[in-house]
Amino acid sequence: MMLNSSKANKSSKSLMRRFPIYLMMAPGLIYLLFNNYIPIAGLAIAFKDIDFRKGILKSDWIGYKNFEYLFKTKDALIITRNTLLYNAAFILLGIVFGVITALLLNEVSSKRLLKFFQTTILSPQLVSWIVVSYFVYALLSIDKGMINNRILPLLGIKEISWYTEPKYWPFIITIMQIWKTIGFNSIIYLATIVGISSDYYEAATLDGATRNQQIIHITLPLLVPTIITLFLIHVGRIFYADFGLFFQVPMNSGALFSTTNVIDTYVYRALLQIGDIGMSAAAGFYQSIVGFILIIISNLIIRKFNKENALF
Amino acid sequence: MKSEKTMKGENTMIKKPGFRRIFTCILTVLMLMVLVTGCGNSTTPGTDVPQTNTNDPADTPDKQEKPAEIVMALCADNSPRTADAPLIEDAINDITLDKINTKVSLQLFPYSSYDQQITLMLSGNEPLDLIFVNNSNYSSYVSRNQLIELDDLIDQYGSGIREALGDYLDATAIDGKLYIVPTIRDLAKCYAVNMRKDLTDKYNIDTNAIKDIYDLTPVLKKVKEGEGENFYPLVTAASGRSILSYYVTYDPLGDAIGVLLNDGLDNTNVVLYEETEEYRDLVKLVHDWYEAGYIMRDITTTQEGYSSLLKAGKGYAYLNGAKAGYAEQATRNVGAPILTLPLTPYIANTASVTQVNWGISVTSKAPDAATKYLNLMYSDKDLVTLLCWGIEDKHYKIYEDGFAYYPEGVDVDSSGWTLNMGYAMGNQFLSPLWRGEQPDLWEQMKNDNETAGRSKALGFTFNSESVKTELAAVNSVRSQYRMLIECGLSDPDSGIIEEYVAKMKEAGVDKILAEKQAQLDAWLANK
Known part of the structure; x- marks a missing residue:
C-alpha cells in the first residue's frame, strides 16, 4: 500500500514536471495528426470513381481501375527503373559525399572558414529547382550555353545538343542532386561528429593513433546510427522522385524521357489534361505502398545485423 | 555501469503509467478538438442563414423577400490590377439587389490554381455558384458531375442568354442537356x-x-x-x-x-x-x-x-x-x-464555341438566382461594362470618340481593375470598346460568328470517362x-x-x- 501510493505520488509529480514538455510537443503532434494521419482516410479515393453529385463518401467503388494507367504501356518499366535507380544512386552517393564533407568540415579549425564553407555548401539547398534549371540552361543551352560556346571549343569537341541527348542526363541529374543536397546531409553528420565525446580522441591520441586511424576507428563507427537513420528515411521515399529535379531541370524535353521520366513526372503529364483525382490518388497510394514495404524490409535486414541501430 | 543501467530501467518503469496517462490526455483533447471542429463544419450552413437574415433587411428595407446569395468564382490573379475587387463587388450588388434581389460575392482565384480551388471547394461543400469553365476542363467537369443542368433554368430565367447566343447555345449540350453557357466573343476562329x-x-x-x-x-x-x-x-x-x-x-x-x-x-x-x-x-x-x-x-x-x-x-x-x-x-x-x-x-x-463559359456548381444553393445573374451578364449593359472595365470615372472614362480609356492620371497599374477579360464577362458586345480597337470590332466578330463554316460535329462533346x-x-x-x-x-x-x-x-x-x-x-x- 505504502509503496503503491508513493509510486502514484512520484508519477503524478513527474507528470507535473514534464507537463510543459508535453505541452510543447502538442502543436507538433496535432500537426502530425491533421496533416499526416487524418488524410490517410483519403486513400479510399484511389479506389473510387469520384462523382461530385454523390460526394466522395458515396461515389462508386471501382477496384483497381484507377491504377491501370500506371502500368498501361512499356513506359511503366522505364519509369520504375528510373525512379528506383536514381534514388538508389542519390542515397548511396548522398551518404558517401555527405560523410566525407562532414569529416572534412570537422577538420577545419578556423571558425570563420568553417562558417564560410558551411554557408557555401548549404546555399544550393535554399535555391528552388526552377532557379537551378535556369542555371543549368545557361550552361547547356545549345546556342547560348556556356559549355557549347566556351568550354567545348577549347577542347576541340563539336557542340552537343544537351536537351535532345538522353545519354548525358543520368550524370547531369545525379550531379545536380548531390550538389543541391550535400550541404544539408553533411550538416546532420557534422552535428553527430561534433557530439562525439572528446574523451575517445584523447585516449586514442595517448595510445598513438594517427588522425586517419581516429577517423576510421572512432568517428565512422559512431556515425553509423545516424547514417542508418537517414538511410531508412530515404529508403521510405525511394519511390518518390523530386518533381522539380526531373521536370524543371531537363526543361520537360520529350527527347530526354528515356532517362528523365520518373513516376512523378509521368503522373503529371498523364493527368495534366484529365485532372482525375482518383487516378492521382492511385499513383500516390502505389508510391507509399512501395516505400512502406521497402522501409519494413530494410529495417528487418538492419535489425538482423545490428539490433540497436534499427529504427523499430 | 551496470547499476546505472538498472536504475534507468526502474526509472522508466515508474514513469510509464504517467506517460500513458498523459498520452491518453492528449489523445482525448485531440479527439475533442476533432469533434468540435467537425461539428463546427456541419453547423455553419445552418447558422449562416439567420446571420444573413438579420443583416439584409437593413440593406433593402423595401424588399419583402430576403436577397439570395451567390458566389461568382472569377479566374484572375490577385494583384494590384484587381485590387479594387471589393468596390466592384459593391457596385455589382447595387445593380443586382435592385434588379434581381441577389447578393453577389466575387472571389478571385489565380489562373494557375483555378481548377484545384474549384475542386477543393466542391469537395468541401463550400458555397459556390458560378464557375468559369474552359474547353479543356469542360468535359471532365461534366463527367464528374460538378455542374448542374441548365435547360429548365435558362427557359425560365435566361431569355437574355438565349437571345444573345442564338443557336450557338445549343452547340454546348452534352447528351442533349446544357451544362454551360458560352460567353459572347469570337465563337469561330x-x-x-x-x-x-x-x-x-x-x-x-x-x-x-x-x-x-x-x-x-x-x-x-x-x-x-x-x-x-x-x-x-x-x-x-x-x-x-x-x-x-x-x-x-x-x-x-x-x-x-x-x-x-x-x-x-x-x-x-x-x-x-x-x-x-x-x-x-x-x-x-x-x-x-x-x-x-x-x-x-x-x-x-x-x-x-x-x-x-x-x-x-x-x-x-x-x-x-x-x-x-x-x-x-x-x-x-x-x-x-x-x-x-x-x-x-x-x-x-x-x-471554339466552348473556349470560355460559365457553369453553375452542383453545390449551388440558389441556382435560380445564379441563372438570373447570368442572364444579366448577357443582357445588362451596366453590369457587363462594370465587369469588363470597372467603375466609370474611376477605372475608365468614355471619351468623346466613343472609346473607353483610363481617366486622366490613371494607368494600367494604378487603376485597380484592369482585368482585360471582357471575353469572360458574358456579352462583351454590350460594353464600350477600349481605345485602340477597330471601331467596328463587335460587328466584325458578329459577322465572323455568323458566316463561319460550321463543323459537322459542332455541339458534340466527347466524354472520355x-x-x-x-x-x-x-x-x-x-x-x-x-x-x-x-x-x-x-x-x-x-x-x-x-x-x-x-x-x-x-x-x-x-x-x-x-x-x-x-x-x-x-x-x-x-x-
Whole structure:
C-alpha cells in the first residue's frame, strides 16, 4: 500500500514536471495528426470513381481501375527503373559525399572558414529547382550555353545538343542532386561528429593513433546510427522522385524521357489534361505502398545485423 | 555501469503509467478538438442563414423577400490590377439587389490554381455558384458531375442568354442537356500568321501572296537571309507549345486525339491525325524550316513566348489562333505593329464555341438566382461594362470618340481593375470598346460568328470517362513526341512519326478513337 501510493505520488509529480514538455510537443503532434494521419482516410479515393453529385463518401467503388494507367504501356518499366535507380544512386552517393564533407568540415579549425564553407555548401539547398534549371540552361543551352560556346571549343569537341541527348542526363541529374543536397546531409553528420565525446580522441591520441586511424576507428563507427537513420528515411521515399529535379531541370524535353521520366513526372503529364483525382490518388497510394514495404524490409535486414541501430 | 543501467530501467518503469496517462490526455483533447471542429463544419450552413437574415433587411428595407446569395468564382490573379475587387463587388450588388434581389460575392482565384480551388471547394461543400469553365476542363467537369443542368433554368430565367447566343447555345449540350453557357466573343476562329510590320515592309513582302502555310517558306527565307544568323524568323506563340499546334485544319473533337479532317466540313470519320499524309507533309515543312535555321534550335526548351522574342528583335513571325481584332491585341503585347494574315478559313466547332463559359456548381444553393445573374451578364449593359472595365470615372472614362480609356492620371497599374477579360464577362458586345480597337470590332466578330463554316460535329462533346486509362497513357506518349516532331527537330523520313503512332497505339489510342466514333455516331443519330 505504502509503496503503491508513493509510486502514484512520484508519477503524478513527474507528470507535473514534464507537463510543459508535453505541452510543447502538442502543436507538433496535432500537426502530425491533421496533416499526416487524418488524410490517410483519403486513400479510399484511389479506389473510387469520384462523382461530385454523390460526394466522395458515396461515389462508386471501382477496384483497381484507377491504377491501370500506371502500368498501361512499356513506359511503366522505364519509369520504375528510373525512379528506383536514381534514388538508389542519390542515397548511396548522398551518404558517401555527405560523410566525407562532414569529416572534412570537422577538420577545419578556423571558425570563420568553417562558417564560410558551411554557408557555401548549404546555399544550393535554399535555391528552388526552377532557379537551378535556369542555371543549368545557361550552361547547356545549345546556342547560348556556356559549355557549347566556351568550354567545348577549347577542347576541340563539336557542340552537343544537351536537351535532345538522353545519354548525358543520368550524370547531369545525379550531379545536380548531390550538389543541391550535400550541404544539408553533411550538416546532420557534422552535428553527430561534433557530439562525439572528446574523451575517445584523447585516449586514442595517448595510445598513438594517427588522425586517419581516429577517423576510421572512432568517428565512422559512431556515425553509423545516424547514417542508418537517414538511410531508412530515404529508403521510405525511394519511390518518390523530386518533381522539380526531373521536370524543371531537363526543361520537360520529350527527347530526354528515356532517362528523365520518373513516376512523378509521368503522373503529371498523364493527368495534366484529365485532372482525375482518383487516378492521382492511385499513383500516390502505389508510391507509399512501395516505400512502406521497402522501409519494413530494410529495417528487418538492419535489425538482423545490428539490433540497436534499427529504427523499430 | 551496470547499476546505472538498472536504475534507468526502474526509472522508466515508474514513469510509464504517467506517460500513458498523459498520452491518453492528449489523445482525448485531440479527439475533442476533432469533434468540435467537425461539428463546427456541419453547423455553419445552418447558422449562416439567420446571420444573413438579420443583416439584409437593413440593406433593402423595401424588399419583402430576403436577397439570395451567390458566389461568382472569377479566374484572375490577385494583384494590384484587381485590387479594387471589393468596390466592384459593391457596385455589382447595387445593380443586382435592385434588379434581381441577389447578393453577389466575387472571389478571385489565380489562373494557375483555378481548377484545384474549384475542386477543393466542391469537395468541401463550400458555397459556390458560378464557375468559369474552359474547353479543356469542360468535359471532365461534366463527367464528374460538378455542374448542374441548365435547360429548365435558362427557359425560365435566361431569355437574355438565349437571345444573345442564338443557336450557338445549343452547340454546348452534352447528351442533349446544357451544362454551360458560352460567353459572347469570337465563337469561330481561324489560324493565322502574325508578323512584324516593320520587317514586312523592309523586305517588300507581298502579303497578298500568303494564302496557306506553304507560302511562308520564301518569306521566312528572305527575312532569315536579311537578318542574319542569330535571328529566327519563326517563333512559337507560347513556350511549351509546338509550331504545328497553332496550325489546325481539323476539328479536334476535344483533345485532338482522333479528329475530323478538313475542319469537319466534309464527313464525320474520326481519324488519327498523326497518321495522315497531311500531318507528314506539315512535319516535313517544319523540319525543312528548322534545318534552314528559320526556327530557333532550342525551341523545345525555350521559355520565351512570341511577345518577348518579337519585342527583343529576335523573331519575326509566329502562328496563332486568330479572330477579328487580334492584330491590335498582338500589337499591344509586342509593342510594335503586327500584321495578321489568316491561313485557314473561319470555323466554328465545339472547341471554339466552348473556349470560355460559365457553369453553375452542383453545390449551388440558389441556382435560380445564379441563372438570373447570368442572364444579366448577357443582357445588362451596366453590369457587363462594370465587369469588363470597372467603375466609370474611376477605372475608365468614355471619351468623346466613343472609346473607353483610363481617366486622366490613371494607368494600367494604378487603376485597380484592369482585368482585360471582357471575353469572360458574358456579352462583351454590350460594353464600350477600349481605345485602340477597330471601331467596328463587335460587328466584325458578329459577322465572323455568323458566316463561319460550321463543323459537322459542332455541339458534340466527347466524354472520355470510359477510356481515361488509355487517355492518360496516350497523353504521356504525346508529351514525349509532340514537341520534337511538330517543332521540326525530327526528320519525318527517319521513321519517327511511325514510332510515335506505334507508341500511341500501344497506349490504346485505337480504343479512344473507336469510343469517340461511337459517341459521335450516336450523337449524330439523335440530332
